[in-house]
Amino acid sequence: QVQLQQSGTELVKPASSVKISCKASGYTFTSNYMHWIRQQPGNGLEWIGWIYPGNGNTKYNQKFDGKATLTADKSSSTAYMQLSSLTSEDSAVYFCARRMSMGITPYAPFDYWGQGVMVTVSS
Amino acid sequence: DVQMTQSLSYLAASPGESVSISCKASKSISNYLAWYQQKPGEAYKLLIYSGSTLQSGTPSRFSGSGSGTDFTLTIRSLEPEDFGLYYCQQYYEKPLTFGSGTKLEIK
Numbered sequence: 001q002v003q004l005q006q007s008g009t010e011l012v013k014p015a016s017s018v019k020i021s022c023k024a025s026g027y028t029f030t031s032n033y034m035h036w037i038r039q040q041p042g043n044g045l046e047w048i049g050w051i052y053p054g055n056g057n058t059k060y061n062q063k064f065d066g067k068a069t070l071t072a073d074k075s076s077s078t079a080y081m082q083l084s085s086l087t088s089e090d091s092a093v094y095f096c097a098r099r100m101s102m103g104i105t106p107y108a109p110f111d112y113w114g115q116g117v118m119v120t121v122s123s
Numbered sequence: 124d125v126q127m128t129q130s131l132s133y134l135a136a137s138p139g140e141s142v143s144i145s146c147k148a149s150k151s152i153s154n155y156l157a158w159y160q161q162k163p164g165e166a167y168k169l170l171i172y173s174g175s176t177l178q179s180g181t182p183s184r185f186s187g188s189g190s191g192t193d194f195t196l197t198i199r200s201l202e203p204e205d206f207g208l209y210y211c212q213q214y215y216e217k218p219l220t221f222g223s224g225t226k227l228e229i230k
């Protein structure tokens with residue numbers, strides 16, 4: 001069965017960076033888009049961007065350009081998101097989610113989600 | 124960006140009742156609309172996509188309707204396990220956007 005296992009809680013200092021992971025199993029990792037979504041405390045969900053692990057192509061929500069960098073390691077079926085220049089505003093839960101197989105568009109519903117990684121930015 | 128508005132942030136109902144959760148898009152998104160359920164300690168679950176198509180495993184008491192700008196998620200004959208947060212999402216265009224969520228509490 002499809003599983004997306006995300007890395008653990010992170011407590012990081014302002015101005016630093018953090019890299020969180022999402023290990024996929026149960027499907028062909030390189031053949032589907034992986035998306036990332038942010039949920040700030042008490043707030044709704046924000047789409048960050050996607051990566052296509054098959055060729056490394058990425059697309060970002062303009063809001064997260066320069067903040068988030070998406071990569072993928074085909075050998076371990078793991079997607080990564082690095083967040084840089086962290087501020088308290090980046091404290092949130094970050095999810096990876098697999099795009100549902102629905103044609104060739106990267107934009108489709110998310111049929112599997114990771115459990116989320118809580119990132120807390122604090123000195 | 125397409126703004127998705129869920130006007131009801133909280134809803135309480137009793138088992139056996141039916142509830143409807145609305146979602147409004149700031150522009151027409153055709154039927155590129157999904158509904159998700161979030162329960163504490165669990166991963167987000169896709170319930171409905173394309174406005175009205177049930178995802179595999181979604182109980183038939185769930186239904187979705189609407190197109191264009193106005194959408195509705197209906198749960199008929201509520202079960203206790205239906206409590207949780209419900210979000211709509213448009214995937215018509217980038218950036219993908221979500222509604223602010225509706226918390227369903229079972230009385």
